[in-house]
Amino acid sequence: MDTDLFVAWFEETARLVRRDRDRLTRLDAAIGDADHGTNLDRGLTEVRKALTEWPPESPVQVLTSAGTALIRRVGGASGPLYGSVFRQMGKALDSPVTLAGFSAAFDEGVVAVERLGKAAPGDKTMVDALAPASRALALAVRDGVGVREAFEQAARAAAEGARATIPMQARKGRASYLGERSIGHEDPGAASSALFMAALATVAS
């Protein structure tokens, strides 16, 4: 896995988030404050700008640069959280990048989010998409499947994880204010996490 693949990952994510911006904002309107799509779209535009203006020379640079751009431009809860995923992943990534290395580093990123957000699976947050994706990657490594297949499994796990947030009652973030009224809606952060993983599957194929 080379620098270009990592760059392509964020470019494809940016494309998907732009495409789904209004859907993400609508999901956030239902149980939050109607800004998630706009926030993330603004952040990923900044990520693309950063990656173009200072062309990265390694996967680690891509992750650090993207994470920093997200922190610098997204704001809200999701900015620091997504920023931490990728900055932490960048810190943990060994080169050259193997699937096992990717999986381990990604998991550190997910753990960083859980720690920063004090969120656990079942709290109805992005963790409910990210953690299953990370687990799927780990299983794929264990089972020795190829990169493409592994990323596809991760994307599926993330999408299922996002969908599984629908019946949950939120315990973290803005949706938690709603109490039982948060039940019945997909978490916007989990939905956007699924887009990150879908983008990964696309660029690996």
Next chain:
Amino acid sequence: MDTDLFVAWFEETARLVRRDRDRLTRLDAAIGDADHGTNLDRGLTEVRKALTEWPPESPVQVLTSAGTALIRRVGGASGPLYGSVFRQMGKALDSPVTLAGFSAAFDEGVVAVERLGKAAPGDKTMVDALAPASRALALAVRDGVGVREAFEQAARAAAEGARATIPMQARKGRASYLGERSIGHEDPGAASSALFMAALATVAS
């Protein structure tokens, strides 16, 4: 025409205005500020209260008391204007009250409004209902018709006068701000003037 008839006139007007309050307010919403029905209803409630609390002993007292109550409670443009009609009419009324005396006094009331409001027929105001009513009374006196018939002719003239304001462009009051956009709506003050005259016809029959 005795004191009771004059009291009954205002009581019947109060009833009609209460019944048509929302219609008058709607007319005012179209070309004014949506308060004419409320204003007049409040004023006539006060008139009834005044006539009950201090029982009048003559037609002049009814008119003065009603006019004062209207001035004291209606506010807006219509309060001073209607108040002046009846106070001025009271000043001009001779006793005992004949149809000719009524007609002459009423006309002085209408002239007072024209003077106070600087309004002439055609300006799309209450004058467009009051002036024709006054003319109808004068004609009835000239032709020697009975009181009941005279008041009915006045009521018809007022109603026609009110309807005739529809195609007019307002030159006085709030509706004048609308310029040509005031065309096509009945003037609320003319409509309420028609109710005063309708009430008169009812109590005389």
Next chain:
Amino acid sequence: MKKLINSADSVVADALKGMAAAHPTLRIRDQVVYRADGPRRGKVGLVSGGGSGHEPLHAGFVGYGMLDAACPGEIFTSPVPDQIIEATKAVDGGAGVLHIVKNYTGDVLNFEMAAELVEDVEVASVLVDDDVAVQDSLYTAGRRGTGATLFVEKIAGALAEEGAPLDDVAAVAGAVDERSRSFGIALTSCTTPHAGKPTFDLPETDVELGIGIHGEPGRARVPMAPARELAATAMEAIHGDLPLQGDLLVMVNGMGGTPLMELYVVFAEVAAYVKGKGARVSRSLVGNYVTSLDMQGFSVTVCRLDDTLTRLWDAPVDTPGLRW
């Protein structure tokens, strides 16, 4: 329509109760709002009033350096002479009383009646008519009084506080009115508590130009446009009537339902427009001051300042709605 009221009939009285509870500097009696510390001997008294629904105008401008009393009528309905007579007598400190009257038929008639009926008090009147949306011609009731009322009340109030005689206070009030122009634009109608539904229907695509402050529809309906264009429309109407030059006092006023953030967006455009004409925004005010219930929209009021007016504008004021 949902409103934070107990009933349409009691809304004005209930709001005045709230004002009395919130502002110990005010005294409220028989639907007249007074400065609790008035009248002051030898000071010209300032009385204004008009229909309710324009808050903080007028009652919110009662206090040191501004009004001595305000007479709130029912919603959008001029006060009655009784209120004005009471207020005029109560605030007279021996130096006479100035009536500040917005030019509406109802306000004019009721204030005139009151002025005639007050005995033993010297009364002068100033008519505020700043709205350039209305032609002052034989075919209208004359220009409406809108945003400039605040300027007149503030500046005349400051001069009265200095102890100037009635003639001078009336003169400066008249000067402010002559040097001021306004224009308003509505994005939505307001809803009066009694009517219970919007006074006019305005589709999502359109705005009303040249509105008044009583939910009267405007002079024309045009397609919605960005803030820059709407601000330019208002400024052109004003500039066309009174060329913008020199030092200006500029107010971007919300109609009641428009958030402050949007008013600042408009103010940025107004300031740029003024600069483009070579004039200068010397003093400014951005906020909801002369409102029309819950209407969304804004008005701009511009006053050409001179040194005296600037000094009087800057003079201390201490009212619920304006304080410095």
Next chain:
Amino acid sequence: MKKLINSADSVVADALKGMAAAHPTLRIRDQVVYRADGPRRGKVGLVSGGGSGHEPLHAGFVGYGMLDAACPGEIFTSPVPDQIIEATKAVDGGAGVLHIVKNYTGDVLNFEMAAELVEDVEVASVLVDDDVAVQDSLYTAGRRGTGATLFVEKIAGALAEEGAPLDDVAAVAGAVDERSRSFGIALTSCTTPHAGKPTFDLPETDVELGIGIHGEPGRARVPMAPARELAATAMEAIHGDLPLQGDLLVMVNGMGGTPLMELYVVFAEVAAYVKGKGARVSRSLVGNYVTSLDMQGFSVTVCRLDDTLTRLWDAPVDTPGLRW
């Protein structure tokens, strides 16, 4: 949706341009709003911030006796660490800086990141969490920060102006938060410029109880009721959490689209409720201070005063949004 904006993307920047043009006492740089006369040597600096859409909070409270800087984020979006870091460095006069943070995950995370990254400046933080509509439990992100933020900023700002050290300023800020409670009710949803339609649908017959200030729906939906009952609902929620007693500072705050007249109607009911509990409205504020764009509705915030807090509340303040 009609809004007085040029575009949804530029609304925050455009509004800040307007603020800069309207208020010479402010200096605005890189989406941070500063006092033009700061920093002052030896004075603790106060920095707050949060999503935009709550105007005049926070930027409107920058000035003498209140904030030294405000960091406005995008609409309803916490500011980013860069803004907070810049602001913190710029306002430090050597005595350290207090971050006043409303308790929302995003605000907390971004302020924490910034605090970690600022070097050479002593930073303390106070978390405002006054909204009794939210249970502070393991099952929520904790109570939200709403109206009490204004109280914290005003009172801590006054103490900082007196030259108190950072610890004391942070302590009084914490004390104000602990002694304050809020509850909000919405009659309508707000509409964010980007979404372009109401965040939630609320029928003509219903209101939302226990709303936040970002258009989040509330905890429950109940039938619309007269102002008296809605005020009682809010006051009961507050009184149930922090019994009303002694001298109170009471704010009836509009959510942005509600006219002042209605807020006074509510205030009258709130004052009557307080009296009924044997407590006293000692200080009050009625107006649009901590808003949610164009939402119609109100919130009540109550703070139990003591002599020190009263003195600090009364101390002079000179900001666009609060001045005495």
